Amino acid sequence: MPETTQSAPAIKDTVKKYRKYALSAAVAVLVIFHGVGLWGLLFSGEPEYFQQLTPMNLLLTNALLFSFHRHWNAAFVIFAVVVFCVGFLSEVLGVHTGLLFGNYTYGATLGLKLWEVPLLIGLNWLMLVYTTGLISNTLKLHWLVKALIGTMLMVLLDYFIEPVAMEYDFWSWQGGSIPVSNYVGWFGVAFLLQLYFQKASFFKGNRLAPYVYLVQLVFFLCLYSLL
Template sequence: MLKTITTKANITRKYKYNKYGLPLALAVLVIFHAVGFWGLLFSGEPAYFQNLTPMNLLLTNALLFAFHRSWNRAFILFAILVFAVGYFSEVVGVHTGLLFGDYTYGQALGLKVWEVPVLIGLNWLMLVYVTGHISNYSNWHWIAKAILGAGLMVLLDYFIEPVAMRFDFWSWSQSDIPLSNYVGWFIVAFILQLYFQKAAFIKRNRLALFVYFVQLLFFVSICLLM
């Protein structure tokens, strides 16, 4: 009898988590991005809010991966490799000008190793993961899904770039964003999207879609008002 009551209580708690977890996470996500939006554009102290960017990125990832359902070996390997490929592609880009063009990172993204913020690897992981989930809403062939996912990443980057230059995320040597940046982004993103499609872990994260569109709205809005 006691075991039955305990089981029912656990089921009730799980139901409440499933019912309220997503709205609560989405509310936190929206509030933090709204505060960042106001801080960068209207607070009069944008430098203070620039320094909060690493915390915002870490919070977004914590919320996102709290909804991940399959922490198996395949997912852990996927996370490590995507982080590493994203990070080292930026290291190559910064030091050689290959892949993306001639650019340097500022201070807004926190601790740098080899002149690249460590959190850039986490940003690559987050973007590959959420755009991969969005592409899976289609019934396309897995290669077509990878193309869609890479395209969604480039679309977001298109709106990130002007904001990044304005608020010391990174800067381009000629002050203009080269076409090579978007071509390089697409190529690296496409390779990682292919990996996402074939990796053997559960791909049903309820927050992934919202993370992408909150970020897209955030950067589009800033671009329009800068």
């Protein structure tokens, strides 16, 4: 019993000692995985193989991101479920009716589908709403303006994602061109979710969130610039 009591502080001290390196390690993992993916898609000569790794990359990114979220509570869990479902179901509506975004279909790159939409799309919506919401929330502005800025950050990223998505079989647009309705629809859905983010009662702090957004932006900007 005394040995157990004495070892507990030692374990806590060790955890505290290495915790300060957690952010740097997480950022390094993000950069390495996205860097390898970028090289694989552009220069390996086997982009199809690296396309198949997209779901794993997305899952890893989210695992790292949400491991840095603190003070989990019911409000946050509800927020995550609602954003996942709204994002996913808006895509289901879009794919089957052409409403919201336009006429498009999903390819095989993003993995398992339900109702012709990859399940990971809901997770992607959650990641983007959460990261951009946290970035805009650092500004000392009215909550409505913060929601607008978060929305604009999401649309900015989508602008670079769309051509890349068609190139690598994420999804494809009817006629091969991206309609303006896609960005209008993205803005509308994203703005509603950003409003929810601003008013939801959960802890809004995550040191990794800005890096996740930045890595994603640089990744797709590089692919976009070399299409």
